[in-house]
Amino acid sequence: MTLNAELRVTRGTFSLDLDVTIAPGEVVALLGPNGAGKSTALRTLAGLLPLTSGHITVGESTWDGPDAFLPAEKRPIGVVFQDYLLFAHMSALENVAFGLRSRGTRKAEARAAAARWLDRVGLDGYEQAKPRALSGGQAQRVALARALVTGPSLLLLDEPLAALDASTRLQVRSELSRHLADFGGHTLLVTHDPLDAMVLADRLVILEGGRAVQSGPPAEVARQPRTDYVANLVGLNFFRGKASGTRVDLDGGGGLTIAEPAEGPVHVVFPPNAVSLHAEKPEGSPRNVWPVTVAAIEQHAHTTRVRLDGPPDVLADITTATLAELRLRPGDELWAAVKATEVHVYPA
């Protein structure tokens, strides 16, 4: 039973036009900048916002379409919201049992199922705790148990880890990944955290301005970004240009030599650690060498990332040793070098 959706919605001047297919057991991440339309898409699937046109079908059943609209409470869905939206006056057990109770399950049965789910998410012993007594990670697990206890066909996760601090997030992310692997239904994850998307999803759909600009398995999207937003997300240097043999003239100015000949419009990518920086122009190697000016220096955990103005503008990751040797400061003029064999080119 595949979920098939053509989500077309107009909200004021904004329009969403997005096709989504999710196979059973598949986790699709909808990733995009603020205002791209991620929440709008999620709300249509949840039944909180009717489509202007298009449809949502799951197997034989139509949730939204020209002649049908299944309201939110009738849809077999589970939702985890960013801030979890747990009922403050209810215990963890009552929160999880709530979905079953409101679908008519008898009290004892609902509570037994809720207790099993709390146990599954590692919250055995917390049945009577009220949400305010739970940590962020625990509240997230209650929200997940509440979403899954009804055995939904579609699980919607709306920035499910955004409220957690970094270390809790790491742990909850790997727990969530295990629960998603066990879940046989369809999952849509909405996020603007690339790491959540890469770790949790089987497939990414990148949304910009209400349109899908790229989709595919995480590794493929990371290897071949098609927009600046995606390249930025995955931390690659990304250019558009026109190839002629082993030369690419970049749209933004400057040019690069590539190892494999290509023709016509291309995307060009290389990782920041493929860029070396030199105080003097390096001579005699078959490399791309061009003058750059240091725009900014950012310290990351194990490397230093240098933003350089070109053309072409480029990101370079350098070691602490190189940083010390070059004594970099914004405004410094240097030479950037990249081997032709490190430059990855694919048709635009």
Ligand SMILES: Nc1ncnc2c1ncn2[C@@H]1O[C@H](COP(=O)(O)OP(=O)(O)OP(=O)(O)O)[C@@H](O)[C@H]1O
């Ligand atoms: N009730 C509304 N009426 C009219 N326009 C709206 C309404 N809600 C949202 N929009 C517009 O729809 C567009 C998409 O918003 P949406 O919240 O879906 O984006 P998003 O990708 O979820 O962003 P964020 O990451 O900031 O949550 C925005 O331009 C927003 O201004």
